[in-house]
Amino acid sequence: MAEKEVWITGIGLLSSLGEGLDAHWQALGERRVNADDTRLAPYVIHPIAPVSFDAQIPKKGDQRQMEMWQRIGTYAAGLALDSAGVKGDQEILSRMDMIIAAGGGERDLNVDLAIMNADAQGKLPPALLNEKLMNELRPTLFLAQLSNLLAGNIAIVHGVCGTSRTFMGEEASSIDAARIAVARIGAGQSDIALVGAAHNGDRGDLLMLYSFGDFALKDQYASVWARRNNPGFAIGSAGAFLVMESREHAEARGAKPYAKLTKVVADLAKRKQPGAVTKSLQAMWPQLGVSNDNAVLITGATGAEPATAEEREFLGQHPGLAVRATGTTFGHTMEAQFPLGLALAALSISRGALYPANDPTGLEVEKTGAPTQIVVLGVGHWQGEGMALVEAVK
Amino acid sequence: MTAPRDKFGRPIVVVTGMGIVTSLGGGKTDNWKRLTAGESGIKTVTRFPLDSLKTTMAGAVDFVTVDPFSSTSLSQRLAEIATEEALEQSGIGSKGDFPGPLFLAVAPIETEWPQRLEVAREVPTKDFGIIEYLATCSGGKFAHFHRRFTFGSVALNLAETFGTKGSPISLSTACASGATAIQLGVEAIRRGETDATLCVATDGSVNPEAMVRFSLLSALSTQNDPPQGASKPFSKNRDGFVMAEGAGALVLESYEAAMARGARILGVVAGCGELTDSFHRTRSAPDGKPAIGCVRKTLADAGMEPEQIDHINAHGTSTPENDKMEYLATSAVFGEHTKNIPVSSNKSMVGHTISAAGAVEAIFSLLTLEHQRIPPTINYEVPDPAIPFDVVGNKARDAKVTAVMSNSFGFGGQNASLILTREPA
Numbered sequence: 001m002a003e004k005e006v007w008i009t010g011i012g013l014l015s016s017l018g019e020g021l022d023a024h025w026q027a028l029g030e031r032r033v034n035a036d037d038t039r040l041a042p043y044v045i046h047p048i049a050p051v052s053f054d055a056q057i058p059k060k061g062d063q064r065q066m067e068m069w070q071r072i073g074t075y076a077a078g079l080a081l082d083s084a085g086v087k088g089d090q091e092i093l094s095r096m097d098m099i100i101a102a103g104g105g106e107r108d109l110n111v112d113l114a115i116m117n118a119d120a121q122g123k124l125p126p127a128l129l130n131e132k133l134m135n136e137l138r139p140t141l142f143l144a145q146l147s148n149l150l151a152g153n154i155a156i157v158h159g160v161c162g163t164s165r166t167f168m169g170e171e172a173s174s175i176d177a178a179r180i181a182v183a184r185i186g187a188g189q190s191d192i193a194l195v196g197a198a199h200n201g202d203r204g205d206l207l208m209l210y211s212f213g214d215f216a217l218k219d220q221y222a223s224v225w226a227r228r229n230n231p232g233f234a235i236g237s238a239g240a241f242l243v244m245e246s247r248e249h250a251e252a253r254g255a256k257p258y259a260k261l262t263k264v265v266a267d268l269a270k271r272k273q274p275g276a277v278t279k280s281l282q283a284m285w286p287q288l289g290v291s292n293d294n295a296v297l298i299t300g301a302t303g304a305e306p307a308t309a310e311e312r313e314f315l316g317q318h319p320g321l322a323v324r325a326t327g328t329t330f331g332h333t334m335e336a337q338f339p340l341g342l343a344l345a346a347l348s349i350s351r352g353a354l355y356p357a358n359d360p361t362g363l364e365v366e367k368t369g370a371p372t373q374i375v376v377l378g379v380g381h382w383q384g385e386g387m388a389l390v391e392a393v394k
Numbered sequence: 395m396t397a398p399r400d401k402f403g404r405p406i407v408v409v410t411g412m413g414i415v416t417s418l419g420g421g422k423t424d425n426w427k428r429l430t431a432g433e434s435g436i437k438t439v440t441r442f443p444l445d446s447l448k449t450t451m452a453g454a455v456d457f458v459t460v461d462p463f464s465s466t467s468l469s470q471r472l473a474e475i476a477t478e479e480a481l482e483q484s485g486i487g488s489k490g491d492f493p494g495p496l497f498l499a500v501a502p503i504e505t506e507w508p509q510r511l512e513v514a515r516e517v518p519t520k521d522f523g524i525i526e527y528l529a530t531c532s533g534g535k536f537a538h539f540h541r542r543f544t545f546g547s548v549a550l551n552l553a554e555t556f557g558t559k560g561s562p563i564s565l566s567t568a569c570a571s572g573a574t575a576i577q578l579g580v581e582a583i584r585r586g587e588t589d590a591t592l593c594v595a596t597d598g599s600v601n602p603e604a605m606v607r608f609s610l611l612s613a614l615s616t617q618n619d620p621p622q623g624a625s626k627p628f629s630k631n632r633d634g635f636v637m638a639e640g641a642g643a644l645v646l647e648s649y650e651a652a653m654a655r656g657a658r659i660l661g662v663v664a665g666c667g668e669l670t671d672s673f674h675r676t677r678s679a680p681d682g683k684p685a686i687g688c689v690r691k692t693l694a695d696a697g698m699e700p701e702q703i704d705h706i707n708a709h710g711t712s713t714p715e716n717d718k719m720e721y722l723a724t725s726a727v728f729g730e731h732t733k734n735i736p737v738s739s740n741k742s743m744v745g746h747t748i749s750a751a752g753a754v755e756a757i758f759s760l761l762t763l764e765h766q767r768i769p770p771t772i773n774y775e776v777p778d779p780a781i782p783f784d785v786v787g788n789k790a791r792d793a794k795v796t797a798v799m800s801n802s803f804g805f806g807g808q809n810a811s812l813i814l815t816r817e818p819a
Contacts, residue, residue: 040525065675098670102566103545104502109524116514117521127445129507130602134446139610143805144676147502147545149567152806156673161684163668164576168502169546169564176563180578204524206503211531214541243643267559268553287500382540383550384561 001317003186007250007257007393008346009274010084010243015330015340016046016236020079021347026111028344028355033329035221035234041206042218046331047202048072048237049303057157067144068108070153073198076239077154080194084243085255087158092253097190098151099135101174101197102166105145108203111136120149150198150361169204172266172384173197174338179264179386181244196241196333206235215304215381224303224327225312227363228303233302233381236331240339242346257307257393258346259374263288265388277310280385282317288389292373293320296354298345299377301325311379315363321375322367328358338378338386345374345390398650398818400664401697404584406818410657411484411645412757413476416744418454421479425737426761429769430790434622434743436636439691442602449614451621452598453638464506468598470548472641472750473498479633480643484657486590487557494588496558497578498549499571499595501749505543507603513539547709548596558592569709569804570668571595572642572752573812577666579646589651595753596641605637609677613713616655625746626738626773627710628781629715635711638745642753649818661760664797664813665696671807678719678803685723688809689799693727696813698797700728702734703813705768705793707759707800708783710739711746718801721781736793738786742772752802759798763816767792 013020016034017027037044053071056078057063063071081087086096099211115132118124124132148166155161167173167180174197184190200206208217210233217232244261265287269280285326297315301308315323326340333340350356353370357364400406409635417435418428428435435453441463444450460467487493513548514522517530531539541547549562567574602603608614613701615624615634625636652659669691671684678685693700709720725732740758747754762768767790774787800812 042525043528067683107504112510113522113524113527116510116517116527118515119511120445120517120522124511127443130443130606131446133603133606134448134610135575135608137606142607142611145502146568146570146806148804148806148808149669149675152675152808155670155807156675159672161670161672161807164567164670164806165578166566167563168500168566169549169562170544172546172561173564176561179561180563183585183587184581189581189585204528207524207528209529209540209543211528212505212536212538214532214534214537215540216532268550268561269556380546382544383546386561 004188005247006016006182006185006244007247008242008259009099009250009255009257010247011258011346012080012083012241013106013343014051014076016049017194018049019051025347025351031356031358037221043207044217044221044234045201046236047235048200056181062157065140066153067142069105069198069200070144070150072200072239073150074153074157076198077194077196077241078158080241080243081158084113090159092184092192093159096183097163097193098154098160099177099193099305100151100166101177102147102150102168103335104147106203108137108141109205109337114241166271170339171378171380172336174335175266175378175386178338178342178388179266182261182264185244185246192245193245196339198238198239199333199336201331213256217303222260223359224301224325225359226365227303231303231305233304233327233332238330238333238336238340240336241344242339242342258350259390262389262391266384266389269385277307277379277385278313281314284387288375290373290375290386295321295373295375296367297321297375297377298324298326298341298370300341301327301379302332302381303327304381307379307381315391322354323364341376342390344390345376347373349390349392397522405586406649406686407580407583407646407663408649408652409644409660409760410486410647410652412660412760413479413643414754414757415455415472416640416747416754417455417780418476418744422761422767429743430767432770432772434772436621436624436745438621439600441600447605448609449605450618451624451636452600453636464542465598465601466503466542466548469500469596470551472598473552473594473596474555476643482643484645486645491557492592494592495560495582496549496553496562496592497575498552498562499575499749499817500548500564500752501597501599502566503543503545505539506601509539514632516607540734559593564670567808568806569748570752570802570808570810571749572754573802573810575753576644576663576756576812578809580663583646583648590645590647593646593753594643595750597747597749598639599748600637600639608637614619615712623773625712625742627712627742627771628635628778628783628785629774630776630778632712632717634713636745638747639753640744640747640750642653642750642757644753661763662815662818664815665692666812667692667695668810671809676805677715682719682723682726685719685803685809686726688811689712689723689727692811693812696812702730703797705762705795705798706735706737707736707755708739708797709801709803710741712741716780721783733784734789735784736768736786737783738768738771740769752810755800756814759800759814763795763814766795
């Protein structure tokens, strides 16, 4: 049975650059970057742009039940539904499938720090941990933390109610979310799906995990390709959502595509062996069916090593590619980085142009003319790799 | 020979290997024996101090130990034990070389308290803030905590150990996670992407913070004494669920591939369905519509009529709301046939294994089909008159069982159901 064509018919973006497609297109054109090296200094982060959440999350009660990452995601999901022209369309929303890639939500850092300080000073007998947690944690904080509650909030606020699956596992989770959504639509197991992720980088508690592995960028912001001497990722903030649907389904309701999502592949390289990431990317590349040596590649390269060096090795074997690293502009938005790349690829194809390079090292080159094939690449800072081919609809 | 495709032309998905760990024990043999004997695995928690806690019992798996302890490491260990058993039974692939992808249901992961405090004790400044704390985190001394507490860590380690193919998927759909893992595996086989999938669900979450969090949502039973009496699904005096640990692993294969290699067929995943509830973050829609829709979608996916279901392995958490809603939804779909369906909740004995529950209960459903014996719902002393199910109360019941529906309904509006049968239709 021939696989169905999968179209991207909706895009929702909220990031450190602002909200919506026009604002992003303009900011990318101006090579704007909103990085902050003071509020969590020495760590460099990209905080979310100021936004009034009321426009997509009208009930204050709903907003109160969420932490920032969920608000960002629920907001961006709403933008995607608007963009696809299905917002409020109960018939479609009630059978829309949802695959969200998520980490965990904000902790109550004040409570955590009080407990940790008490313990460090020898004032926390084991029994007291329970008491502190029982008395000081807000009951609803749990719901703001649970990975699957971003999907839960999108269902409540926007009524996306077909199916709801939440994938976890840092960068790879959203590559797999896109892969499974495309496979299901391609095979006729789904007609229309909302796929995306959200990330809030303005979080000291989140930096803990990445500090253990010394992955977080410190001291000075630089383009992803210019971090060889000071590797790491600047944690970013974004909600990136896509509405994907079969061509038949889109045409039947008169929806226009931004682009077509031809293929998504993913892998788990055995990274204990040096060069495994490069090899994995080499093995995935022919599966995409890129016909144009001068295609575009939008990568979520983190700037963390050795993953970025191995990716660079692969890119060096395809010198004709016009490369763009989203990490330079947006920082590393972890689960959201791959859908962000897909969104920018579809946006570029729909605008008939690739946005300018932003890279002092010269790895990124300018590209004139309308892109017809854009590869989106994701290499996890620690595990998981994947790529997708986004093409103009013929 | 039966056609290898179902009535919709899709490859039939069969189960060829199962492995299980619960608070009742390790392995199918022990679990089945104790489950059908009506034994409880719920005990007073001994893993950590219980001061200030309203709930003091759980179905913790204490006979499996990991050192240093973390819920994440325990989850991984439980998943390994269950997977080893499933692979041995299935005989598929070879050691460290499973010929298909991994779908893993696992609780959300974060750095846990013992590890947080270990770092805190090394911070050189007094009354430190997050930046001083982060400085101590970095430098490589605690790099192993990054490896342990990334969300993808359990799947990464399982994929390496068992040699599954491709990118392993870790997922959370709250209490429906185990069912979702199975559903993803079924879909992959039906798409023809693979002949086999490894579907694993695990939960080792009995730690102070997890208990506090569920407790603060008033979700847990506080009937601590005796602990084995706390979980009483469908009883009038039920007051919440009991947290528990466990893991279930299933090897799914296309019927064609399983037949070709002469594998023993343990059962069929005839249908799966899912429907989201958008009513509330923790509560189900009072009219039960999403659960009703979920059950109907599952029947439709299996191409079966309600009358063909002859046992329901209930979600049956023992919370006041779930059990009532589950009856409402079931009776709406099954109508007059409802009273003919024996219903039981394994959670009365093993507790609620949360992320693992969907897989653990799918395995118990398959064992029910194999043994033609329905495990009891224990502690069924005061039936709730508002829930007139034919509850298999307190004693196991021999019955002719050809098709079991296994339900999972969770926080965040997650509803998923499975239909399991003995033989390919």
